[in-house]
Amino acid sequence: MINIEYTVQIWSEGGQFIAHAMPLDVMSSGETPEAARAALDEAVRVFLLTAADQGTLEEVLHDAGYEFRSGEWLSPSWVATERHSAALPPEYAPNNAYPLARS
Numbered sequence: 001m002i003n004i005e006y007t008v009q010i011w012s013e014g015g016q017f018i019a020h021a022m023p024l025d026v027m028s029s030g031e032t033p034e035a036a037r038a039a040l041d042e043a044v045r046v047f048l049l050t051a052a053d054q055g056t057l058e059e060v061l062h063d064a065g066y067e068f069r070s071g072e073w074l075s076p077s078w079v080a081t082e083r084h085s086a087a088l089p090p091e092y093a094p095n096n097a098y099p100l101a102r103s
Contacts, residue, residue, distance in 0.1 A: 004048060004061070005075045010036055023064040023076055024048075 006021040016029045019040035028043040030036035051057040058068075065076035 002073065004066070004073050006044060007075070007078060007081075008037065008040060009081075023066075024060075025064070 006024050009020045009022065010033050011018055013029075016031065017033045017036035018027060018029050019033075019036040020027045021040055021044050024044060024047065026040065026044050026047050028036060028039035030039045048057065048060075051060040061068075061073055066073045068074075
């Protein structure tokens, strides 16, 4: 058995909980954080099994930043998990949600 570790972020969005596996970039959702986590674990397992069946598991893991050392895949070491924001001009406020769609 090969164990491949990943970091999970969970947030709420539109009445659902979204779970994201980093650095694999696999996501799933559920009605509770626990359901989202369980759905994500299954999605990651299927993602990795599919990559293995297609002969691309090593490539997928390398592309995601994993290293194979001493017989195991090591995930990237996280330096930080941070919350940032981007400032947009006032015309992009919610009352003008789609200003670029205007003709």
